[in-house]
Amino acid sequence: MSCVRSEISKKNPYWIPKHRYFELKHFCLQYPDWKNEYAALLGVNSLSSLNFSKSRLKNIADRTSDSAIRRLYFSDRMRMVEQSAIDADPDIFEYLLKGVTAGYSYTYLKTYCDIPCxxxxxxxxYRRFFWLLDKVRE
Incomplete structure (x- = not known):
């Protein structure tokens, strides 16, 4: 897990309140779950072997719209995290994404992923990422 301090000086340009940082950190740690849920929902709309009675069509439409709403929910959150990582630094966003969504420390990223910084x-x-995400999540 990351060992970055949860609270930094208010003079730091990327300062956010400690508990807001924790909230955003836990938001990001849900990213793998969102990806799995999103992927699972991609197969929900298969209509190949269904009997198309009126009541079935209504159920299909409900399931399809529910699935689309849930996919949008997950994709919005994933995009928010991904775009904040890109905006924080386009050169190392993949490493930032691994760090904030899996809790990897710099040491892990340097040892196993050869982070170039x-x-x-x-x-x-990393702090800039959370500062940007805070602005997006307001």
């Missing part, structure tokens, strides 16, 4: 640079962008 220093620890200080990474954590500066």
């Amino acid at each position: 220093s620890k200080d640079f990474y954590y500066d962008r």
Whole structure:
């Protein structure tokens, strides 16, 4: 898990309140669940072997619209996290995404993923990511 301090100086340009940071961090840790749910919903609309009576068509329409609404819900959240990572730094956004959605520390990213930046640079962008996500989630 990440060892970045939860609270930084209010003088830091990326300062957000400690508990807001925790809220956003836990929001991001749901990302793998959203991806799995979204992928599972892609197969829900298969109509190949259904009998098309009037009542069945209504149930299909309800399921289809429910599925579309849920896919939109998950895709909006995934896009929010992904775009904040890209906006924080387009050169290392893949590493930021791994860090914020899986809780990987800089040490893990350096050791196993060969992140191409220093620890200080990474954590500066990490804080920028949460600051940007805070603005999007307002």
